Amino acid sequence: MFQASRLTRRVRALFLPLAAGLALTALPAPAAHAASTLTNTGFESGTTGWSAYSPTGQGSASFVEAGGRSGASRLSHWSSSAYKVETYQYLTGLTNGSYTMTAWVRSSGGQNAAYLALRNCGSAEQRTDLPPTPDGKWIRLVTSVQVTSGQCTVSVNSDAKAGNWLNVDDVSFTRGATGLSVRGVDVSSLKKSEDRGGVYRDASGAPADALGVLRSAGADHGRLKVWVNPADGYNDKTRVLQTARRIKAQGMRLLVDFHYSDTWADPGAQAKPAAWSSHTYEQLRSDVYAHTYDVLNALKAQGTTADMVQIGNEINTGMLWPDGSTADWSRLAGLLNSGASAAKAVSSSTRVALHLAHGGDNALYRQWFDNATARGVTFDVIALSFYGYWHGPLSSLQANLDDVAARYGKPVLVVETAYAFRLDSEDGHENIIDTTAELVPGYPASPAGQAAWLRDVMNVVEAVPNRRGLGVVYWEPTWTAVQGNGWDPADPSSGNGWENQALFGYDDRPLPAMAWLGHR
DSSP, X not given: OOOSOOOOOOOOOOOOXXXXXXXXXXXXXXXXXXXXXXXXXXXXXXXXXXXSOEXXXXXXXXXXXXXXXXXXXXXXXXXXXXXXXXXXXXXXXXXXXXXXXXXXXXXXXXOSEEEXXXXXXXXXXXXXXXXXXXXXXXEEEEEEEEEOSSEEEEEEEEEEOTTOEEEEEEEEEEESOOOOSEEEEEOTTHHHHHHTTOOOBOXXXXXXXXXXXXXXXXXXXXXXXXXXXXXXXXXXXXXXXXXXXXXXXXXXXXXXXXXXXXXXXXXXXXXXXXXXXTOOHHHHHHHHHHHHHHHHHHHHXXXXXXXXXXESSSOTTBSSTTTTBTTSHHHHHHHHHHHHHHXXXXXXXXXXXXXXXXXXXXXXXXXXXXXXXXXXXXXXXXXXXXXXXXXXXXXXXXXXXXXXHHHHTOXXXXXXXXXXXXXXXXXXXXXXXXXXXXXXXXXXXXXXXXXXXXXXXHHHHHTSGGGTXXXXXXXOTTOOOOTTOOSOTTOTTOOOSOGGGSSBOTTSSBXXXXXXXXXX
């Protein structure tokens, strides 16, 4: 996370309006098609009338037109007036078990609801909402269900305002399930917040343990950053051990994020700890090993072994500058392997992650991980930061996740994301995101906009092929406005600039986005 900077990236809104003149005149809905295999998956047979699919509701709002993702045609929903419509295909004769619907989609956004669904399958209906795609690029989504009745309905649904539209193409329905194994929260600021008087409440308004509230909402991983000798004494080994016990007591897994610094480390700042500042490169390699081993071994000794470890934080440009800069990859590789070796020496089952920011920049990731793999750097997981107001559209995230997961044969994890639920500040300190111009198109600064952002990032990660999308970690959901718990560990009067992106509102209660941590 970039702390002292306020970077912005404008995402140009390139809505592709539907060409209403291409729409076919709606035909009377035929009897539901019944087969054991999804047919007309690219809507190519639908250019002269319905084939296999049936519309219900306002049938004229569902039509096939030119402009497919891979072929000539696509399914579209659109009307010049408000409409509700479902386009579906009914399957029967299925072998019971897990199935996944995959579809490529685009959407104007703004609908009351727009989603893919699997229903009438003998188990609970499963849905995946369509994200807005202002860049006009297709996004792949998945929805999984357990078929227990030998049948299932595959459907596309719109409850839309006048002029809202969606496109769907290249649909499949195959055996197997998807899902996310990491639904995490970074709670690095929690201990300091509580010590400074921070209060958290449950949905009823009663004071509550923030970790317990997050766990009840569905969070299954807790992430903690580690600084070497911070000015305020927080996020050091002692405090990390304390919070790790609480995380594990909640039945959550533990992700430890080593910054190898006394303060924030990110692509623009990778300062050595003061105690290491005069050390040679070989001494730094020993420092990294000893510090990593010391913290992780202490965690193991108290029964809170780390499940995953980051060797460095947002290390686009390396770490421990200048010795570990990407200007000298051989030295950086040596430092990374020192940390990874220490982690595995403590626990061979602990997964090692390497973490970069700019999660939509595929050229960066290819260059960085090509260098890392060429020099034999050991790692198990590719971790990314992805903040839409800095790092581009969801389509860029998806393209990068898909590529690096396949290219390096590793699972991928969005280890940082967040979004604003309002723009004003509660503590008087300027928020990192505080103007409408900084927002991602289609996602307002509102509780609903924040929830939609987390939902859609999770959906994109879940759709990574071969189940290589591990999950998502929400960054600092408990960093509310509490005096003394500012972003600068050397300045007790600093505000945090983040309270409008926490998952607890200005009334200290859970926000709607938190519920997506439990969505399965």
